[in-house]
Amino acid sequence: MAVCRRTRVIKLTILLVICVGILTTLFPDEVKQFLSEFAPPSEQKNIETAKEANVEAQKHVVMNQKRKHSESETYLTPGNRGNFEPIRDEEETGPGEKGVAHHTKPEQAMKVEQSINDYGMNILGSDEISLDRSVPDTRLPECRDWHYPMDLPKASVVIVFHNEGRSVLLRTVHSIINRTPNQFLEEVLLVDDFSDKTDLGVGLERYIKIFRGMVRLIRNTEREGLIRSRTRGAKEARGVVVVFLDAHCEVNKNWLPPLLAPIYRNYTTMTVPIIDGVDHETFEYKPVYQGETHFRGIFEWGMLYKETELPEKEAAKREHHSEPYPSPTHAGGLFAINRQYFLTLGGYDPGLLVWGGENFELSFKVWQCGGSVVWVPCSRVGHVYRAFMPYGFGKLTEKAKGPIITINYKRVVEVWMDEAYKQYFYTREPTAKYANMGNITTQLALKKELECKSFDWFMKNIAYDMLEKYPALPKNIELGSLVNVGSKSCLDTLGRSAPAQMGVSQCYGQGNGQLMRLNAEGQLGIGERCVDATTSGAKLIFCPSGSVSGPWSYDNKKLMHTRTKRCLTVHGEQESLSLDKCDESEDNQKWVFKESKPSWA
Numbered sequence: 050m051a052v053c054r055r056t057r058v059i060k061l062t063i064l065l066v067i068c069v070g071i072l073t074t075l076f077p078d079e080v081k082q083f084l085s086e087f088a089p090p091s092e093q094k095n096i097e098t099a100k101e102a103n104v105e106a107q108k109h110v111v112m113n114q115k116r117k118h119s120e121s122e123t124y125l126t127p128g129n130r131g132n133f134e135p136i137r138d139e140e141e142t143g144p145g146e147k148g149v150a151h152h153t154k155p156e157q158a159m160k161v162e163q164s165i166n167d168y169g170m171n172i173l174g175s176d177e178i179s180l181d182r183s184v185p186d187t188r189l190p191e192c193r194d195w196h197y198p199m200d201l202p203k204a205s206v207v208i209v210f211h212n213e214g215r216s217v218l219l220r221t222v223h224s225i226i227n228r229t230p231n232q233f234l235e236e237v238l239l240v241d242d243f244s245d246k247t248d249l250g251v252g253l254e255r256y257i258k259i260f261r262g263m264v265r266l267i268r269n270t271e272r273e274g275l276i277r278s279r280t281r282g283a284k285e286a287r288g289v290v291v292v293f294l295d296a297h298c299e300v301n302k303n304w305l306p307p308l309l310a311p312i313y314r315n316y317t318t319m320t321v322p323i324i325d326g327v328d329h330e331t332f333e334y335k336p337v338y339q340g341e342t343h344f345r346g347i348f349e350w351g352m353l354y355k356e357t358e359l360p361e362k363e364a365a366k367r368e369h370h371s372e373p374y375p376s377p378t379h380a381g382g383l384f385a386i387n388r389q390y391f392l393t394l395g396g397y398d399p400g401l402l403v404w405g406g407e408n409f410e411l412s413f414k415v416w417q418c419g420g421s422v423v424w425v426p427c428s429r430v431g432h433v434y435r436a437f438m439p440y441g442f443g444k445l446t447e448k449a450k451g452p453i454i455t456i457n458y459k460r461v462v463e464v465w466m467d468e469a470y471k472q473y474f475y476t477r478e479p480t481a482k483y484a485n486m487g488n489i490t491t492q493l494a495l496k497k498e499l500e501c502k503s504f505d506w507f508m509k510n511i512a513y514d515m516l517e518k519y520p521a522l523p524k525n526i527e528l529g530s531l532v533n534v535g536s537k538s539c540l541d542t543l544g545r546s547a548p549a550q551m552g553v554s555q556c557y558g559q560g561n562g563q564l565m566r567l568n569a570e571g572q573l574g575i576g577e578r579c580v581d582a583t584t585s586g587a588k589l590i591f592c593p594s595g596s597v598s599g600p601w602s603y604d605n606k607k608l609m610h611t612r613t614k615r616c617l618t619v620h621g622e623q624e625s626l627s628l629d630k631c632d633e634s635e636d637n638q639k640w641v642f643k644e645s646k647p648s649w650a
Contacts, residue, residue: 178332205288236263342358455484562575578592
């Protein structure tokens with residue numbers, strides 16, 4: 050009986066509190082007057098505090114009622130875990146766990162060196178790390194509170210590999226299986242580009258059977274290269290969305306739903322994860338980007354991929370800091386796209402060789418032909434940056450007239466850039482005019498059929514911030530090897546990377562270290578670097594950001610540094626460089642530009 054009375058009292062108390070709360074909301078002034086008349090002075094402050102808290106609670110209820118979301122929306126609930134977040138953190142112990150660096154033993158040094166020579170990374174060290182190792186959550190804290198539609202499209206993850214280190218390849222697969230919601234993963238499709246490593250043969254086929262059909266393997270019957278192999282993977286994939294990853298990656302927590310959601314809203318959207326770094330020797334997993342600053346992809350006029358901070362204009366369009374944002378280009382290795390849309394765009398240009406430039410070709414194509422490219426801060430994927438490319442390309446490049454990268458860039462430029470912009474590429478890469486890019490008739494016809502916008506539209510509306518860092522280039526007034534009249538030697542980078550002192554060496558034609566260009570604004574350049582001077586001679590430097598002018602004048606064969614009014618001079622038996630007082634009679638101060646075709650032209 051006493052229990053029943055207590056229960057009734059509790060119920061009446063709760064009812065009274067609710068009624069007071071409603072009355073307080075409807076008649077705040079009357080309730081305040083009533084309380085001031087009947088409540089003891091010592092309690093009035095507590096009652097006022099309780100009333101204010103109740104009002105805030107009522108506001109919260111109203112806000113929640115207004116913010117009911119359907120299962121087809123993407124929305125943020127601050128402080129509440131998102132619907133596809135892992136329930137618990139990965140708690141493992143062992144080599145490389147939580148992404149910490151793993152160091153092999155000193156006595157393994159020779160084998161490690163051989164491993165790096167063979168694979169471009171320390172596969173010996175990789176073999177000692179679990180295929181299911183844990184990685185640190187590098188996302189913005191806000192990313193954990195996003196809710197994604199329940200009916201996102203299913204994805205095929207396509208991974209192209211050629212003679213990849215087996216444990217690195219399999220760790221990529223394991224991380225995908227372990228950290229992807231099952232309902233959104235159609236398959237992992239491995240495309241073997243004609244590997245000849247024995248451990249990637251029958252043994253690999255047997256191993257992937259543990260995934261019970263979730264992982265498929267197809268093999269090229271001859272070497273095709275990354276670009277064409279990816280297009281084949283897209284054609285054979287079964288998912289609505291195709292996600293391309295490199296063969297040496299580790300996906301992070303809840304990585305896939307954030308990539309699928311923008312495509313779910315608009316199938317012409319291409320999404321790109323934020324790339325973390327995995328060290329090629331220790332496999333330490335850590336962010337490439339520090340802090341909460343967002344970056345996006347652009348390029349310089351030699352078509353080298355670059356990144357720059359997200360413009361305030363774009364950042365201001367978003368309600369939340371962790372939302373996706375548009376990017377003119379992407380790095381190329383990792384992205385997601387609607388499979389049918391990708392194939393409608395022609396996939397990758399089949400005329401592109403092996404790898405290189407495909408990231409620009411697809412970025413320009415998507416933007417100019419009605420789609421968009423967005424970077425997704427809440428999707429993070431670790432990527433091993435190899436020490437070097439550990440293999441050649443065999444017959445794929447035997448008939449190539451020019452470096453394959455130059456050929457690919459030229460194809461992209463000639464198809465997607467307007468005449469007004471093409472000139473900047475050829476100013477920056479003058480030898481490209483000799484490269485044989487093949488027939489682009491089909492690509493130009495596709496561009497016309499898809500009614501694609503101009504490159505000028507792209508530059509003014511999408512990549513408008515690029516010109517701040519890489520302005521339009523003045524014309525070259527001189528080009529070629531810079532030959533000293535007195536010593537008959539050529540100005541040379543000597544294989545050094547900027548910043549570094551330059552020197553002179555025997556002239557050997559248009560090698561990478563001797564091909565100079567002087568523009569109308571006095572900038573002496575070589576590749577993407579510039580030449581400045583010190584009291585001890587010429588110095589290779591990083592070109593000043595946003596500037597196309599330089600400190601040189603060229604008159605009567607004299608190369609004068611305009612700030613010091615002194616001339617570049619070769620002197621002594623060691624043929625060292627210096628800046629000396631200009632002397633018209635001194636042959637060692639005279640330089641001539643000698644243009645010659647590259648050996649492959």
